[in-house]
Amino acid sequence: MANLMGKRYQCDECETLVLITKAGDGDLMCHGQIMQVAATKALPSSD
Numbered sequence: 001m002a003n004l005m006g007k008r009y010q011c012d013e014c015e016t017l018v019l020i021t022k023a024g025d026g027d028l029m030c031h032g033q034i035m036q037v038a039a040t041k042a043l044p045s046s047d
Helices: none
Strands: 008-010 017-019
Antiparallel strands (some): 008 017
C-alpha cells in the first residue's frame, strides 16, 4: 500500500499521529498493527 503525501495516519492503540511528508511504498506500523488514515476534522468557520 502506498503512503500518500499530506495524509495523516493514526495508531488505534496509542493514538499517535504521523503526517506523511514524502510519499512512498509500504505500510506504517505501530504496536504491531498497520496504521490507518486518520479521519478528517471540520475546520472552524470564520463567522
